[in-house]
Amino acid sequence: MQHTVSSKTLIKASITALFVAIIALVLFILPAEYNIDPTGIGKQLGVTKIAQASEQKSVKAPDSLQMGSDEFQTIEVTIPANRGIEYKFEMQQYEKMTYEWMTDGDSLYFDLHGEPVGDTTGYFESYAIANLNEMKGSFTAPFAGSHGWYWKNNSDSPVAIQLLVKGQFKVIGLKK
Structure with missing residues (x-):
């Protein structure tokens, strides 16, 4: 059958x-x-x-210069309540960075931008401005200088960010 x-x-x-x-x-x-x-x-x-565990090295907000690579670096940054910080990378013109960042929950205001090397006028160029709790992408530096994020935490609690980066750059770290 x-x-x-x-x-x-x-x-x-x-x-x-x-x-x-x-x-x-x-x-x-x-x-x-x-x-x-x-x-x-x-x-x-x-x-x-x-x-x-499978992500490459975990780095706690380095302040020293380090070269970028073909492997992702993981950088952890905490944004205090009702405060903002900048985290920057030194890049030459046309160097590329691939990135991904995410918060531990809350959305943050951010401005991904660059400042030309040697500029004393305060000029900067924004590449992305939004309120998000995560972002993934890549960019090519249009000019030599410092490039990175300004994150603003408008909440009453600290927000942790995990930033994964790879490419051609030197880590500047938290901008003082």
Whole structure:
């Protein structure tokens, strides 16, 4: 006796499999592989630690110059309540940086910008201005100088930022 599966049953099984795969992707694979946790369940289950452990060196807000590389550096910065800070990198014209940053929850006002080397007028060029709790991208320095972020925390609690960077740069660090 031969058992045949109807097209309707096959379609239902395929849709169910697709649904289960999407759930697994969102709840387990993205948090474990890429530290992307849209639901927060990955953090609760501890699977985001897998991605964090596999990320290259973790650096606590260095103040000394370091060269960029082909590997991501992880920099952790805390923005005090109701305060702003700048974190900068020295880059030559046409050097490229790939970055990703995320907060521990709250959105921050930020201005990704650059200041030409040797300029004494106070000129700076903004590349992106917004209120977000994460951002990912890359940019090519249009001129030699310092390039980086100004983050402003308008909340009554400190906000931690994890910044991942790779490319061609020297770390300046927190701008005094």
